[in-house]
Amino acid sequence: xxxxxxxxxxxxxxxxxxxxxxxxxxxxxxxxxxxxxxxxxxxxxxxxxxxxxxxxxxxxxxxxxxxxxxxxxxxxxxxxxxxxxxxxxxxxxxxxxxxxxxxxxxxxxxxxxxxxxxxxxxxxxxxxxxxxxxxxxxxxxxxxxxxxxxxxxxxxxxxxxxxxxxxxxxxxxxxxxxxxxxxxxxxxxxxxxxxxxxxxxxxxxxxxxxxxxxxxxxxxxxx
Numbered sequence: 001x002x003x004x005x006x007x008x009x010x011x012x013x014x015x016x017x018x019x020x021x022x023x024x025x026x027x028x029x030x031x032x033x034x035x036x037x038x039x040x041x042x043x044x045x046x047x048x049x050x051x052x053x054x055x056x057x058x059x060x061x062x063x064x065x066x067x068x069x070x071x072x073x074x075x076x077x078x079x080x081x082x083x084x085x086x087x088x089x090x091x092x093x094x095x096x097x098x099x100x101x102x103x104x105x106x107x108x109x110x111x112x113x114x115x116x117x118x119x120x121x122x123x124x125x126x127x128x129x130x131x132x133x134x135x136x137x138x139x140x141x142x143x144x145x146x147x148x149x150x151x152x153x154x155x156x157x158x159x160x161x162x163x164x165x166x167x168x169x170x171x172x173x174x175x176x177x178x179x180x181x182x183x184x185x186x187x188x189x190x191x192x193x194x195x196x197x198x199x200x201x202x203x204x205x206x207x208x209x210x211x212x213x214x215x216x217x218x219x220x221x222x223x
Contacts, residue, residue, distance in 0.1 A: 002217070003193035006041060006048045006156040012212040021219050037216050040130055042113050043209040044182075044200060051114035053206065056089040057107045057137070058082075058118060059094040059152065085169055088147040090139045092185035097134050097177035107139040107151055111180065122162035125140040131176040132208065133163075138171045 002018055010016060042049045052062075061078050064085075069077040086108050095102040095109075110117070112133050115126040125133060135157065140150035154171045167174040184202040191197070 001194060002050055003048075003195045006050060006211070006215065010213050014213040015212060015216065017216045017218055034073075036128070037214060038211065039215075040129060040208050041208050042110075042111060042206055044192075044206045045204040047192065047197060047200065049111075049113070050189065051193055052110060052117050053190055053192050053197075054108065054112075054117070055112035055188045055190045056091060056109055057087065057155070058085050059108070059110075059191040060189075060196075061085055061118070062194040064197040086148060088139055088141065088151060090141040091188055091196050094183040095134065095136070096181040097175055098179060100175075102173060104136070105139045106136050108135065108137040108153065109182075110135040110153075118159060120159040120162075122159050124162055124164040125166075125176060130204070131178050132180075133174060133176050134180055136173045178208065182206065 005016070006020060013065060040052060044053055056064075060086060061081055065077050065081060075151065091106045091109060093104070093106055112123050112135060113126075115121050115123050117123075123133060135158065137151065137154045140147045142150070157175075158172060163174045166176065182204055187198070188200075189196055189198045190200060
């Protein structure tokens with residue numbers, strides 16, 4: 001996967017070409033026939049990621065779905081797990097994005113460095129080489145049926161309507177940042193570009209890191 005690639009030791013000045021074929025996000029780039037060069041990635045205490053680092057509702061979809069099924073069935077491979085992963089998570093966290101503090105209990109915490117995630121092109125603020133964005137969706141008080149009802153509109157608003165500018169709502173926050181401090185109250189499994197990451201400290205910092213080699217992501221030859 002792309003995430004495993006960037007977390008390997010690669011000699012300075014090397015030119016690496018990557019042909020996407022795994023996660024829903026990578027497949028979307030492939031269909032778009034878009035060739036791009038990645039010069040900067042996100043870093044969470046030395047763990048690198050190219051387009052997303054997230055925890056909470058729906059995020060296990062990135063790593064629990066079988067890789068061969070992803071390649072064969074594309075977006076359809078995820079459908080069987082969607083209902084199971086549609087649930088309220090409760091992650092108490094303190095976040096500081098470029099000095100601005102946020103604190104609460106969240107069902108989704110996402111650091112996004114891409115125009116899309118989950119197959120939805122919702123981040124209209126994305127610019128190559130620009131700042132990453134923080135997305136948080138607060139958890140309701142209940143985790144059962146009524147909790148699922150409560151999070152439906154925030155998720156719909158986020159991924160179907162998207163963001164073209166910072167948003168600071170009662171439930172949803174979406175803001176660009178250059179440096180983010182994350183302090184969690186308990187251990188959390190994150191999804192980094194479709195890979196499960198369970199070894200991050202409860203307190204870590206996310207920032208942009210420049211690659212010392214050229215990473216070219218190729219589009220689809222056949223579209």
